[in-house]
Amino acid sequence: MEKRITLPLTREMARTIKSGDACLLSGVIYTARDAAHKRLVELVESGKPLPFDIKDATIYYVGPTPAKPGQVIGSAGPTTSYRMDAYSPILIREGETGMIGKGKRGSEVISAMKEYGAVYFAAIGGAGALLSSCIKSAEIVCYEDLGAEAVRRLVVEDLPVVAVIDSEGGNLYETGVSAYLDSLKS
Amino acid sequence: MREIKADIITERIAELCVAANCVLPCDIKSRIEDARSKEPWHTAQGILDKIIENYGIAERDNVPICQDTGVCCVFLKIGQEVHIDGDLRAAVDEGVRRGYGEGYLRKSVVKDPLRRVNTGDNTPAMLYTEIVPGDKIELTVAPKGFGSENMSKLAMLKPSDGIEGVKAFILQTVKDAGPNPCPPIVVGVGIGGTFDKAAYLAKKALMRSTDVRNSDEFYAELEAEMLEKINSLGIGPQGLGGRTTALAVNIEWMPTHIAGLPVAVNINCHVTRHRTLVI
Structure with a gap:
């Protein structure tokens, strides 16, 4: 059974989500990839304000294809x-509580997630056509020069994700594989 | 001597760019659907169902299967009796420019690997040309996503490492990649040649239909064995556990030096796209 989660995600809420939870996210999320992250962190390090409120924010690592006429994204x-x-x-230190991407995370990210309270969700990589149907609006917030990598504000409805790494360090990439392999032994 | 206008190549490349990005090849669809029917793990079944739903939507609505519409790899087999009227390189890039522009595909190429400014039109293509007998040109367009490209590896093994060394390297590469390249993956392996030829063979292996096994029985058996071994790792779809880690292992090989055993592993995601036509 999926957990319905309405964003923004407070640090307290983030701590209640557990590795392995299938979730449906609704509300506002921001997009950012490598180039945008670099700029955001440069702003933080020079003490300047960020172009959107990072407190309790969820960032989706995505660079969408251009919208066709009539498409939201x-x-x-x-x-x-x-x-x-x-x-x-x-960014977690600054208030980010949710990250959506795919694949492994490093130990420093997981330490920060534990310290401050944040969740790492995975969406299905390569299911871009399906996932875009959950995005109800999209507008560019900044860094338009980056094209697909610009920061966008998305309103999503029931975006299907799985909590892979939780704020206690539980990691479905490890436990999921071992649970499957264990099931073969029994 | 047959003359082919460069403009024709441009038009065909543009069409192939859109088709390759929106319609998954039949063999890959069959592999995924077959894997779904054999997948015992509940989470994995759910993910494979979503993957199947996704390529169905993409094909129906003519939208990209994945937002990473890739760097555009273009393979040309040019008959030696063909004369191309116009600038071939420019014609290919113009085809990519048109296809990615008119097809609403993502522009994912930076002009310079260190200064990193987007070229804005997904050019240049990664162009591979081969001169073959005949008076035709075979065009293959293969958009390559970088989630999987980044997980690819090359090793210059010693001859004494032998087949066991090759098997261990392939398996370790897939293990290290884990969830990152969007499994279920297709594994392209190049064995032999030189440092660069091994990598080229691995990429070329990904162009072969997964319905076709290596014509050399020894390598066909190695493909089957490695697929079985990879699907025993438990990584599963999206790395969340399950049987279906790879859809196929395709191996290409060529002669090499007495002192060497180059092996390259080029990983592709479940969105293994390529389209071919002949002019």
Whole structure:
């Protein structure tokens, strides 16, 4: 049974989500990939304000295809998350509570998630056509020069994700594989 | 000598870019549906169902299967009796520019690997040309996503490492990649040649239909064995556990030096796209 979650996600709420929870996210999320993360972290490090409120925010690692006429957004599945590992601990410290991507995360990200209270969700990589149907509006917030990599504000409805790493360090990439392999032994 | 106008190549490349990105090849669909029917793990079944639903939507609505519409790999087999009227390189890039522009595909290429400014039109294509007998040109367009490309590896093994060394390297590469390249994956392997030829063979292996096994029985058996071994790792769809880690292992090989055993593993995601036509 899926957990329905309305965003923004407070740190307290983030701590209640457990690795393995299938979730449907609704509300506002922001998009950012490598290039946007670099700029956001540069702002933080120079003490300047961020272009959107990072407190309790969820960031989706996605660079969508251009919208066709009549579409809200093009195909919009997750990109591989480890490329954001250098930046995520800083954004988590600043208030980010949710990350949506796919693939493994580094130990520094997981430490920051435990310390501050944040969740790492995975969406199905390569299911961009399906996932875009959950996006109800999309507008560019900043960094339009980055094209697909610009920061967008999305309103999503029942975006299907799985909590892979939780705020206690539980990791479905490890437990999911071992549970399957154990099932073969019994 | 047969003359083919470069403009024709441009038009065909543009069409192939859109078709390749929106319609998954039949063999890959069959592999995924077959894997779904054999998948015992509940989570994995659910993910495979979503993957099947996704490529159905993409085909029906003519939208990209995945938002990473890739760097555009273009393979040309040019008959030696063909004369191309016009600039071939420019014609290919113009085809990519048109296909990615008119097809609403993502522009994912930066002009310079270190200064990283987007070229804005997904050019240049990664162009591979081969001169073959005949008076035709075979065009293959293969958009390559980088989630899986980044998980690819090459090793210069020693001859003494032998077949066991090759097997261990393939398996370790898939293990290290884990959930990152969007499993279920297709594994392209190149064995032999030189440092660069091994990598090229691995990429070329991904162009072969997964319905076709290596014509050399020894390598066909190695493909089957490695698929079985990879699907015993438990990584599963999206790395969340399950049987279906790979859909196929395709191996290409060529002669090499007495001192060497180059092996390259080029990983592709479940959105293994390529389209071919002949002019």
